[in-house]
Amino acid sequence: MDAGERRLHPWSWLFVLQQQIQQLLLPLVAVLVFGSRGDDDSLPYHHWITAAVIVAVLASALAQYWSYRYRIGTDTLSIRSGIFERTRREIPFARIHNVVVHQNLLHRLFGVAELRLESAAGDKPEAQMRVLKLEQALELERLIRHRGSAAPGVMVQEPAADVLLTLPLPELVRQGLISNRAIVVLAAAVGAAYQLFPRRAMEDVITQQGRQMFGYASQLQLGTPTLVITGLMVVLLALVLLRVLSIGLAIVQYHGFRLTEADRRLTVERGLLTRLRSSVARRRIQAWTLREGALHRLFKRRQLRVDIAAGGAAEKDGRALKELAPLAPPDTCDGLLQQLLPQIQWPPSQWHAVSTRGWWRLCLPALLPVAILTAVLTHETGAPGLLPLLWLPWSALKAHRQVSRMGYSIDAQRVAVRGGWWNRWWRIAELDKLQALRLDRSPLDRAFGTATLTLDTAGAFGAPPLQLRLLEETRARELLDQLGAELARRKLRW
Structure with a gap:
């Protein structure tokens, strides 16, 4: 290794391994859960497959650590990587548009950070250094900011930063109430459950829980008004819980902004x-x-x-x-x-x-889905199926207001x-x-x-x-x- 070249952090392979296992988590779980089960005492073959995948991923992570080298020049960053197919990249600091220093809980526990250097072109970053000591990552970020005006290894004097905006706790609460991110998280959880468990098992669980709820309600012999009020209260409670979860997610994402x-x-x-x-x-x-x-x-x-x-x-x-x-x-x-x-x-x-001529053009995209939905519901339910047509006046009002603005x-x-x-x-x-x-x-x-x-x-x-x-x-x-x-x-x- 050249005197000017540097390695990543000694625990770098651990973070590469963690990310690769995270990407393969669902397939590995599927192999373990739904793989064929052996009748004898020998280890089922799907366990061997899982072990082989983990060993291969570990070997890949170690190989990436041993082959990755970088050198900080006056105005460029030089990176060497690869064992069988070796690659060398020269990245001018002036080409780097965005610098990202990323720390999750594991990074913070080890006092390291992932550095990502992005340019204007391509879907991949120019360099993704996983991982560096936090001090090294911040030093490299400062060097890139100043376009390599300081010598490598010398801490750049950071100019005084003007704080333009912070988000105190009340603003984070408002952000959670406005964004309602819990809906997205809930949808992702349901999608992951359907991927992880058989569809029939999920439907059986939902059907069984629904029958238990309706059976319990029928045992109480509640009247129709009471059932309606109870249902509305359950819906209201669910909405409140979703908003509370959204506030929590906003605090986790934007804390210390x-x-x-x-x-x-x-x-x-x-x-x-x-x-x-x-x-x-x-x-x-x-x-x-x-x-x-x-x-x-x-x-x-x-x-x-x-x-x-x-x-x-x-x-x-x-x-x-x-x-x-x-x-x-x-x-x-x-x-x-x-x-x-x-x-x-x-x-x-x-x-x-x-021009406001033909403002109704903006509501045309809603016509076809509303017409199809109305036709299907009318065929199934009769007159109540015409209710989707109530969307058309709203769509027309929205189109007119949009053109006016x-x-x-x-x-x-x-x-x-x-x-x-x-x-x-x-x-x-x-x-x-x-x-x-x-x-x-x-x-x-x-x-x-x-x-x-x-x-x-x-x-x-x-x-x-x-x-x-x-x-x-x-x-x-x-x-x-x-x-x-x-x-x-x-x-x-x-």
């Missing part, structure tokens, strides 16, 4: 059990999104998210920095935008409305789009971050003389599209020419 800025780089730290620290340079942020649902408005809160030009895997596993303000008052969110984008006026002084604002520095009614959102992007422009016209657009102008940015995973919908065709073409000329001028300037 801190948004800080140092040297034009934003850092988010959060987590009670699993501690996550993610940082990104402000110039890497491609777009900004404000969200406000019905419950947000009830609590007078909003959410501020960002799109970062990082790989899609970073967005999927939840480690990318994307929530600058999971929950904050509207004035606080607007203040963050104005502070982090000082050259941009926010909120805009004027929003330009879109749609708007856009464009100036010399940024483009902003707003939409939604029941769940409202605002999207903001600097003109420098626009990648491409596209003008689309559907058959209905041609019938009503409208068009859709799409503005593409990098890193928009799961965010509302940056689209100017229902524009008058003439106005859409004017904006296309105007923004196209502006983008060409900026590229020539670069």
Whole structure:
């Protein structure tokens, strides 16, 4: 090993083993539980299969530890890995867009952390160093922040960080009440139970429990009003328990939340059990999104998210920095935008409305499923099957309100789009971050003389599209020419 090369932490193989076993947990449990059972005293073959898989995974984890080397250069990170097929990667610090320091309970017990370096391209991180001593991980993060200006092994003087936002306990309670994450956890638990146990066994358990409940209720000889009130109380209790669980999940996820800025780089730290620290340079942020649902408005809160030009895997596993303000008052969110984008006026002084002709087009997607559902229920139940038609007036009202709220604002520095009614959102992007422009016209657009102008940015995973919908065709073409000329001028300037 070269004098300048370093190994991962000596317990690194243990964490690789833990992750690989975690990925194979369900198949291994299925083999153990549902494998064929031997009639003799010999060890059943499915136990041998499980043991062989564990040994192979252990060997792979040890091989990864022994073959992994890294060297910290002045402005690059060099990584060597592999035994039979050897790989060497040179990663310039300037290419790294996002740095994630991840610590779960096991990491914190051993005083180590997983470091993840992400770039704008690809679905995989540029480097995933599992694991380093916590001090080494933070040192490497600081070196990357300063683009290798300090010599390897020398602690970089960390500039004073400005705390932009924290979430005290009352805000975490509000976040739990608004997000209602318990529904997602419950659905995942039910899905895992159906995967782990036979479907017939699950249905038998549900049927048996239901019969016991109804049998107990019939023994009490309760009247119909009492049964209805009892049922409503059970439903209400279930909703309360779900909300309490959602509050607990919010506390676990966002405990100790801190948004800080140092040297034009934003850092988010959060987590009670699993501690996550993610940082990104402000110039890497491609777009900004404000969200406000019905419950947000009830609590007078909003959410501020960002799109970062990082790989899609970073967005999927939840480690990318994307929530600058999971929950904050509207004035606080607007203040963050104005502070982090000082050259941009926010909120805009004027929003330009879109065409309201053919507003009913937005409720067309609901017609087909409602018609199918109504036909099926009517065939099975008769007149009560017409109840799904009550959704159509609501869908029409929502479509009309959405078109009334749609708007856009464009100036010399940024483009902003707003939409939604029941769940409202605002999207903001600097003109420098626009990648491409596209003008689309559907058959209905041609019938009503409208068009859709799409503005593409990098890193928009799961965010509302940056689209100017229902524009008058003439106005859409004017904006296309105007923004196209502006983008060409900026590229020539670069």
